[in-house]
Amino acid sequence: KARDAAGNLSDGAAVTFSTKDVTAPSRPGTPVVSDLSGSSATLSWTPSTDNVAVTGYIISLNNGSPVYITNPRHIFNGLREVTAYTAVINAYDAAGNFSPGTSVTFSTRDATKPTQPTGLVAGNVSTRAAALIWNRSSDNVGVTGYEILRDGQFIDTTKDSTPGYLAIGLIAGNVYQFSVRAIDAAGNQSETSASVRVSTPPIGPPRNVRTSVRPTRIDLAWNRPEDAIGLLGYRIEADDFNGSYRKVETPAQSVSLTLLKASTEYTVSISAHDASQFYGEPLMLKVTTPAN
DSSP states (O other): OOOOTTBBBOOOOOOOOOOOOOOOOOOOOEEESSOSSOEEEEEEOOOOSSOOOOEEEEETTTTTTOOEEESSSSEEOOOOTTTTTEEEEEETTTOOBBOEEEEEEEEEEOOOOOOOOEEEEESSSOSOOEEEEOOOOOOSSOOEEEEEEEEEEEEOOOOSSSSSSESSSOOOOOOOEEEEEEEEOOOOOOOOOOOOEEEEEOOOOOOOEEEEETTEEEEEEEEEETTTOOOOEEEEEESSSSEEEEEEESSSEEEEEEEEOOTTTEEEEEEEEEEOOOOOOEEEEEEEEEOO
């Protein structure tokens, strides 16, 4: 209102105004990283609060161009594998007030599988084992080992990235198909290699048999079959095919067959076996007991 010297007051004039919002939103909660892959990551956080209202969030990655969003969750796509990223998030309101920033650092996963192993071959094949070698695989980070498959089934992993493996526990006279695949520290598997066929030889006959013959007894001794591995014992049989038969199982390389008939020809066989109870080729001989 206006007033003159006589004290007269004019009619009043009104004006309306608002104070400016200068209060920034609260700091967003610490981001949680989820659904992390080689090319994407999801970030979520506890929402900010504001004296009026939070309008949205501004988020930047490795100081790159900011992205404005309205919800406390964001998915980054098109990231690079095995790369560290730092995300910074600020909340803002309609008055342009920005909260203090909150940040999180994460690394994308290794999603690249190693190259397929090639050139798989087998060597030094015995009745119980075979040595496998192949060409080394490559990887964007590094190959940590190789998985071994026998007849299409996983059986073992190599101790390191050396492209070789000794397959043991095989059975004499059997055929196997071996293949390999490379792995890295992230658990990525390569394509499986082409397979290689391994045929284990049968167990051969015992060698250098020695005999000592009496009227009712035959003493036998022998050497192991050539190149035999993992033998557990021997089966010895003597038969005159006329009612006199003896059979003995022994882990030793000698045996005495007793209670035989004098003046009789016996057909004697000695065969070796391994842990699979697979018996190899027998050593056959004719032995005639003398008269009493």
